[in-house]
Amino acid sequence: MGRPPCCDKVGIKKGPWTPEEDIILVSYIQEHGPGNWRSVPTNTGLMRCSKSCRLRWTNYLRPGIKRGNFTPHEEGIIIHLQSLLGNRWAAIASYLPQRTDNDIKNYWNTHLKKKLNKHQSLTASSGSGSHMTSSDPSSTCHAPKATSKCSFEETSQTRNTVNPNFSATSNNAALYASSTENISRLLQGFMSSTPRIIESPSNEEKKYQNEAVVPDALINTYCLNQEIEPLLRFDSDVSITQPVLTDSDEFKPPSLTQLEKWLFDEPGTGQADLMDLSTDMF
DNA sequence: AAACATTCCAACCGCGTTCGG
DNA sequence: CCCGAACGCGGTTGGAATGTT
Numbered sequence: 001m002g003r004p005p006c007c008d009k010v011g012i013k014k015g016p017w018t019p020e021e022d023i024i025l026v027s028y029i030q031e032h033g034p035g036n037w038r039s040v041p042t043n044t045g046l047m048r049c050s051k052s053c054r055l056r057w058t059n060y061l062r063p064g065i066k067r068g069n070f071t072p073h074e075e076g077i078i079i080h081l082q083s084l085l086g087n088r089w090a091a092i093a094s095y096l097p098q099r100t101d102n103d104i105k106n107y108w109n110t111h112l113k114k115k116l117n118k119h120q121s122l123t124a125s126s127g128s129g130s131h132m133t134s135s136d137p138s139s140t141c142h143a144p145k146a147t148s149k150c151s152f153e154e155t156s157q158t159r160n161t162v163n164p165n166f167s168a169t170s171n172n173a174a175l176y177a178s179s180t181e182n183i184s185r186l187l188q189g190f191m192s193s194t195p196r197i198i199e200s201p202s203n204e205e206k207k208y209q210n211e212a213v214v215p216d217a218l219i220n221t222y223c224l225n226q227e228i229e230p231l232l233r234f235d236s237d238v239s240i241t242q243p244v245l246t247d248s249d250e251f252k253p254p255s256l257t258q259l260e261k262w263l264f265d266e267p268g269t270g271q272a273d274l275m276d277l278s279t280d281m282f
Numbered sequence: 283a284a285a286c287a288t289t290c291c292a293a294c295c296g297c298g299t300t301c302g303g
Numbered sequence: 304c305c306c307g308a309a310c311g312c313g314g315t316t317g318g319a320a321t322g323t324t
Contacts (some may be wrong), residue, residue, distance in 0.1 A: 015317090016292070038309065054310080055293070090312060105313070106291050 013047040017056055021046055025053055026061055034062075059102045066098035070107055078104055079112060 017025075028044045034057060037050035046053065059065075070078070074096060081092045089101035089108075096104065 014294075036309095050309080051295095051311095052293075058311095059292075087313065101312075102292080109314095110290055 011047055012049050014052075017048075017060075021048070022056070022061060025056060029057060029061075055102075059100045062100075064098055065100060065103075067103070070099075070111075074099070075112060078108060079116065082108060082112075 024044050024046055025040070028040060032043075037054040040046065040050055040053045041048055048056075077096060078092060081095060085091050087105075087108075089105040093099055093101040093104050
């Protein structure tokens with residue numbers, strides 16, 4: 001069907017969101033709840049298409065999102081799930097409740113894929129599948145012209161601390177970062193204190209209501225790992241605000257116990273290796 | 283200091299799926 | 304059941320930030 005691109009309409013703004021737009025969007029969602037994106041531009045006066053509003057919310061403004069600084073633990077999970085699910089970022093994201101699919105996808109494309117390629121080429125050339133170690137010079141960022149990108153953690157941390165979301169001059173960036181943090185805090189208070197009174201739940205919300213929420217239980221497992229502890233700050237909302245695996249027709253998520261076992265218990269072949277891979281690569 | 287190269291990620295695009303009339 | 308609208312997802316891109324020469 002020749003559907004007109006929703007964002008091609010005259011007067012539809014593109015490009016980075018401004019703090020003012022964020023506030024308008026957040027205020028609207030505070031009042032009406034997420035969903036019914038079609039009505040958002042109309043009702044708010046935002047010169048953005050509905051799709052853009054939804055994306056901005058889900059990828060950035062939604063409370064509980066953790067940004068930057070993927071832990072080795074998270075890396076291991078992503079690597080493992082990617083090997084199982086392929087590039088099904090939404091499905092993978094459902095197991096990392098505070099990461100968005102976009103975030104995971106970006107991180108995979110910019111970091112993990114390279115790491116894995118490098119790791120594979122190394123293991124292939126060195127014969128047996130020995131792990132890279134931090135003492136191995138080739139494991140520590142000797143990509144051409146990238147020597148000072150060695151510590152990706154450092155770079156990403158620095159970047160995300162300064163400005164996780166807005167490409168602008170440093171002053172504007174800092175201002176914007178703090179303003180979005182405030183927006184986020186505002187929403188956290190809102191989401192935790194307000195019973196969700198939404199007249200007509202969106203499809204997304206229906207899904208949350210109907211499905212057994214795997215991530216919650218998985219989080220309990222993560223809880224054993226202190227790295228994940230901050231994820232639980234939003235635990236009361238996770239089941240509502242976080243996507244869960246949905247396309248059950250095609251993809252049957254492994255049972256929680258299966259997944260946990262696979263992720264954490266399999267000796268030698270599973271998470272442990274990946275964690276080694278993940279940490280050793282730095 | 284400047285020009286050029288590379289990295290990174292927010293946002294966009296387009297397609298497939300789901301929903302509602 | 305059909306059709307159009309809305310939504311969700313994964314791939315791609317634009318451009319700012321950062322690094323190198």
